[in-house]
Amino acid sequence: MSIPTEVAANAATRSAGPGARPPAGGPRRRRGSLGVQNLAGWLFSTPFLVLFGVFMALPIIATLLMSFTDFRLRDVTDPFHARFIGVDNYVKLFQDDKFLTALFNTAYFVVVGVPLTIVLGLLAALALNNGINRARTFFRIGFYAPVVTSIVAVAVIWRFVLDPQDGLISGLLAEIGVTAPDFLGSGALAMPSLIVMAVWRNLGTVMVLLIAGLQAIPAEVREAGRLDGVGTWQELRRITVPLLRPTLLYATVITTIGYLNVFEEPFVMTQGGPGNHTLTVSLHMYREGFNFFHMGYASAMAYVLFVVILAITALQLRLLKDNTR
Structure with missing residues (x-):
């Protein structure tokens, strides 16, 4: 069994007497090697760090400063020509009916x-983890495939599926003599249609996270519950869901952040x-x-959305912390 360097150095110092110096290859060499590693x-x-600073940190700071100006297209060549207007953009936001409508949507x-x-x-996670035994890998790939597919491609396909004239749904309904509604052209159905598409696409991410959480639950806990006469529903409600709470809340956090930033679905489809x-x-x-090059106003909008996301995420992480102590 070998003696560590510091222990050997201290032993040599004690054996040499109180006035002796530690050997040259002791703690000083270790500090020097740590400095080289750092x-x-x-x-x-x-x-x-250079790429992050140039392409992330600087634009974020510039956008924050821009939100306090009337920055427009004319100021792109000379950014310092933009006029400082304080918090006028933020005040204007909450007087803008279109922004309030977008916030509600x-x-x-x-x-x-x-x-x-x-x-x-x-x-889906419960079914794939417990119920489905055959072709489990096939179903996992099927549920997760939309996640790794381009959102633009998915949105274009769904737009054709929901088309009231030549879409898949309209064709199926025509077979039974029913006229398909205009899903994307109706004010009452357009947003629910986008939500259905988003849920279908993002379900795979949540499923994968929850399967990992289910597999981390000790089998002994389930067996103990069954020995105590716990049924399937009681096992789900009293054992599975409480032990899955951290994973559920994490999945909720990342899903909420993604849905607050929803852009491609309405941009492509409606x-x-x-x-x-x-x-x-x-x-x-x-x-x-x-489109309108109101860049200062758009920057203020971006930071309002950032504050909303930050507040909701902080609240959800607080719930996560409080329930996993």
Whole structure:
């Protein structure tokens, strides 16, 4: 059994007497090697830090400063020519009926879409973890395939599926003599249609997370419950869901963040229509910034959305912390 370097150095010092110095290869060499390792770590991290600073940190700071100006297309060549207007953009936001409509639509998308995604993802995870024994891998791939498919491609396909004239659903309903409604052209059906598509696409992510959580539950806990006469529903309600709470809340956090940023679905499928019924904050921000070039106003919108996401995420993480102590 070998003696560590510091122990050997201390033993040599004690044996040499109180006035002796530690050997040259002791703690000083260790401190020197740690310094070299730290320097090497920083050198290897430098490319990432440079890229992060140039393409992430600087634009984020610039956007924050831009939100306090009337920055427009004319100021792109000379950014310092933009006029400072303080918090006028933020005040204007909450007097803008279109922004308030977009905020309501985004909240509707989140409040309905997130619970549906979590519940259906949990049911799929339970079925694949316990109920389905044959072709389990096939079903897992099938549920997860939409997640790794381009959202633009998915939205285009769903737009054709929901087409009232030549779509798949209209063709199936025509076989039984029923006229298909205009899913994306109706103010009452457009947003629910987008939610159904988003739930279908994101269900796979939640399913994978919850399968991992289910497999982490000790088998002894389930067996003890069965010995005590716990039924299937009671096992789910009193054993599975409480032990899955951290995973469920994590899945809820990332799903909520994604749904608050919803953009591609309305952009590709409805363009925010009909009558702004599917206009979301991200889509409204894109239009103000890149269609009308009100970049200062769009920047203020982006930071309002950022604060909303931060507040909701902090609340959910607080719930996660309080329930896993």
